[in-house]
Amino acid sequence: MPATLKDIAQLSGFSITTISRALGGYSDVSPKTRQRIIEIANQIGYEPNLVARQLRQQQTHTIGFIIPEDTFSDGFFSQLLMGIGHAAAQYHNDVLISTQLPDNEELAAYRRIAGGNRVDGMVVARTRQNDPRITYLESIGLPYVVSGRLAPDEVSDFPYIDVDSQDGVRKAVIHLTERGHRHIALILPPQEMAYTAYRLLGYCLGLDDANIPYRDEYVVTGNLEHSGGYEQTHYLLANFPAITAIVACNDHMALGTMEAIRERGLTVGKDIAVIGFDDIVSAGIATPPLTTIRQPIFEIGERLIQMLIQIIQNQPPKEQQVLLPTTLVIRQTT
Template sequence: MGRDVQTQQETGEQPTRPTLAFIAAEGRVSQATVSKVLNGRTDVAPATRERIERLLKAYNYLPPGGRRARRSGLIDLVIGGLDSPWAVEILRGVESECAARGVGTVVSCVRGDDARPSSWTSLPALHHSDGVILVTGRMTPQQRAQLEQAGVALVVIDPVDLPDSDLASVGATNWAGGLAATEHLLSLGHRRIAAIGGPREMLCTQARLDGYRAALERAGVPLDPRLIRYADFRYEGAFEQSQALLALDDAPTAIFAGSDQQAMGTYEAARQAGLRIPEDLSVVGFDDLPLCDWLSPPLTTVRQPLEEMGRVAARTLFQLLDGEPLVSPRVELATELRVRLSAAPPRGA
């Protein structure tokens, strides 16, 4: 390294509380490499690992294993809200895995993209949490550095984006799910198939719509940009977008909704337009929430294993806390099309 650690300590040049960026600069490596050393990853050269560990110790940065020696037995689950069945399924999975290990869960319903100092990244320090599971949140470099400096492990479920390739995350095979949903509608004879995605910037939205586009291309069906709409994953936004789609002169005969809650909004838009499902309009959702069987008609949907995603996220977090190397920082669980009664051949087919 450019300067000897002992010399810099004697001159008092090191920061009172060194940051991840400072350690990376001193070690002439990327912040991602320092993060790998902190998380016990094996894909770091031995000489580099030794150099980084020496710097971590010299500057009193939390060394690998330091957090494990003083575990609190608590983890934070940070989520945008618990007012949706989707969030409840995730929570059920996280809590079941934590309960099996005797670990408590602190649930924080806050905005995951809040980058202010008083944001959710300050919460783990207040009750000395060992780690954080962030659900569908955006992770800024400042927030991640704040957690790493505090020695708090992090796993993200359905991240908005993946700014760092080594950020541990859990999701589903969204592209395959979008492909399966659209191919099912194509197999029934539909050619005017609309898609309502979630927020544009979310990875899961992009992947599902990419699967939708791929299915149309495979079938030789031209893509009509007017049939692709965006909303949040809730009822209201999809209701408005479905109304707009059904008002087109050449309205779609089928709608692929990006979530089951969106599909409920489509159901209501169809009802108000005097259309019957599936006789006049076919609908396919995404999630396979328990309510799908109780809709009228029961909803054909793409199942993503939400409860299992919660469990896997918790297991991944415990692996990080135990210093176990991850086979891959990104885990995607398989989706599956669940065929019920909300999709049928288009009228006149």
């Protein structure tokens, strides 16, 4: 039974309206009155009921973020979340997180949170091809912002921030060809990930730059986890001994790749070069430290929120579709 405006009204003898306006800093309440009211409010530990305020004002100062269920140990997601939380706080917004359970229909959480008026806007991550979440958010007209574009053959006509992963992978491949590698394998993310196509494209361009022919059998798909890199690397090295370098499309897989290489009695960085993607914390402290394509995950989270807040406030930013550059962080696996 927390204190309400009504309580202060009764204690002070003023009306609820006046209490509200006094605490709200309006000018139509006399200094003495205001002081008295503030005094009482402090004394009984009044805190405004935010739910009531939200209902009345029809805004929540809250941003929604729905976490897929299979993302427990994903360094990318938690770092993105930290960036989101940090920026949101600067705009006096909180973040409402809903974890999606395996058995639930995918859109259910979006309907509940977004359709149920619990948030002013949403950030959606991990776009897949033809993403139904975007269709839904568009249909209800709620502000949203996306981490990652759609695939190159789809139009991404919504506000997003993505990283130029095509260019990133290309730089990585060039880096390898410059060191003499000509048999370079690629471990892609699953097909349905929207960015997969960009990475494959970058790989092809990189090979092209060095006049190396594309070989389909050097390109495989991993599950984005340690095990994916591990298994595919064993497969690749067992079947194509000519391979001297492997580009994995995230750091988790790259670390799995390193382990597989070691298991085969080879030396990472000497016999087989490895490049990852993301530059998560583990990459820098792996042994040997992993050469990787860094994307500024925390910053992406921050900028997503900046963009979203502007859209919520009806001041759509000029740049609604941002492509951030990647950096090739050269460490000791190449």
